[in-house]
Amino acid sequence: MAKAKKEELDLSTEERIKEAASIVFTKKGYGNARTRGIAEEAGINLALLNYYFRSKEKLFQIIMAERIEKLFGVLGPVLNDESTTLEEKLEKITENYINMLLEHPDLPIFVLSEIRSNPEQLANRFQARKHLTESVFVKQLITRRSDISPFHFLMNLLGMNLFPFVAKPVLQPIVGSEEAYRQLMEQRKKLVPAWMKLMLDQT
Amino acid sequence: MAKAKKEELDLSTEERIKEAASIVFTKKGYGNARTRGIAEEAGINLALLNYYFRSKEKLFQIIMAERIEKLFGVLGPVLNDESTTLEEKLEKITENYINMLLEHPDLPIFVLSEIRSNPEQLANRFQARKHLTESVFVKQLITRRSDISPFHFLMNLLGMNLFPFVAKPVLQPIVGSEEAYRQLMEQRKKLVPAWMKLMLDQT
DNA sequence: AAAATATTTAATCATTTGATTAAATATTTT
DNA sequence: AAAATATTTAATCAAATGATTAAATATTTT
Numbered sequence A, B: 001m002a003k004a005k006k007e008e009l010d011l012s013t014e015e016r017i018k019e020a021a022s023i024v025f026t027k028k029g030y031g032n033a034r035t036r037g038i039a040e041e042a043g044i045n046l047a048l049l050n051y052y053f054r055s056k057e058k059l060f061q062i063i064m065a066e067r068i069e070k071l072f073g074v075l076g077p078v079l080n081d082e083s084t085t086l087e088e089k090l091e092k093i094t095e096n097y098i099n100m101l102l103e104h105p106d107l108p109i110f111v112l113s114e115i116r117s118n119p120e121q122l123a124n125r126f127q128a129r130k131h132l133t134e135s136v137f138v139k140q141l142i143t144r145r146s147d148i149s150p151f152h153f154l155m156n157l158l159g160m161n162l163f164p165f166v167a168k169p170v171l172q173p174i175v176g177s178e179e180a181y182r183q184l185m186e187q188r189k190k191l192v193p194a195w196m197k198l199m200l201d202q203t
Numbered sequence C: 001a002a003a004a005t006a007t008t009t010a011a012t013c014a015t016t017t018g019a020t021t022a023a024a025t026a027t028t029t030t
Numbered sequence D: 001a002a003a004a005t006a007t008t009t010a011a012t013c014a015a016a017t018g019a020t021t022a023a024a025t026a027t028t029t030t
Helices: A003-010 A013-032 A035-042 A046-053 A056-072 A075-079 A086-103 A107-117 A119-133 A136-144 A150-166 A168-175 A178-201 B003-010 B013-032 B035-042 B046-053 B056-072 B075-079 B086-103 B107-117 B119-133 B136-144 B150-166 B168-175 B178-201
Strands: none
Touching: A013 A035, A013 A046, A013 A056, A013 A107, A013 B013, A013 B107, A035 A046, A046 A056, A056 A107, A075 A086, A075 A136, A086 A107, A086 A136, A086 A150, A086 A178, A107 A150, A107 B013, A107 B107, A107 B168, A119 A150, A119 B168, A136 A150, A150 A168, A150 A178, A150 B150, A150 B168, A150 B178, A168 A178, A168 B107, A168 B119, A168 B150, A178 B150, A178 B178, B013 B035, B013 B046, B013 B056, B013 B107, B035 B046, B046 B056, B056 B107, B075 B086, B075 B136, B086 B107, B086 B136, B086 B150, B086 B178, B107 B150, B119 B150, B136 B150, B150 B168, B150 B178, B168 B178
């Protein structure tokens, strides 16, 4: 066996294909992505892509799982941190999301639009409801405001953090330059938690 | 000439193709949509689709223009209504959006994801910034709160209204049934304007 | 070094898919 | 009714595209 070599290449060729696939899938979506385009982006042969990943579909599944984790993996640890207050969680989530999305602006639209056209894969999210409702975050929230639905609260938090990136192709030309848009996002790191706190303290 | 006939069929065959195209494009996106699928959905022959619309691309452009108008056309008249207060505008926009999106839940994700993979078409939005900054809405806003950026305010309003639909494929399984989700959206007709007013009255 | 295994490529296949063509049918106009 | 025009279809084309194959090259193991 060519173990050492293989391991090394797992971090070069195979990883390069995944990197390329991530770029092309994210930019074009599954349907508009071309395996030849991915191969070219990775600087390798088309056959090699199939050699490593068997098919476009399989490669996509792998990339998709990673992207979903990247988009929602942020939440779990923060939501269940016993050592932070509700306010600190709002600040942390916002900070994490905006930093991450400034790096990967089209991640949300990619994940959400692919899930829309292939909703089956979501079956495994059965326990998401349970995990959420039993989270420290939700407990803290209903202790503070038993009258506010955690779903609404979470929709608002995610909406204010993710939506500006989801709608960036539309909003950025309105706002102006790329840089102006980035500055708005930077401002939102402080603003979003402040707005969320208003809802929390609403009388 | 077969004028009367033609007019009549403009409202049946041609319109049926557009209806089918709208359904298929919206559900699958341009890349995953098949002209044969659209033809089948419309109950007509593939050649007929090309006879009426020349190509998939042309048909798509027509549908896309209609969908964009549907998604953002709501805003203009309300934002420029001299006879309503800022609060009333928030209520009206929210009411309009939620009603429309309950009918067409995957409209936002479709439009936004297609624009992302084809941002050129957005060049015509040059004046959107001007129209927005000169709107009655923005004037009212800066009169009331010169310290709040209209962009942030609009992002929040749109985010709270559109995001729950953009993220529906992810959030609805968490919330529970389709009906439960619809009820949450109904509640938001009152809640979103209330939250927006909090920002407006923030001290 | 030789054998075994892993990696990479060029060439090719089969299917899908958007589009066209030529002919048939329907409708309108004269 | 006849001619003109519009609508519809079946059959087919050409290009794009995902996938495979067989052979060549590189690497690791013995």
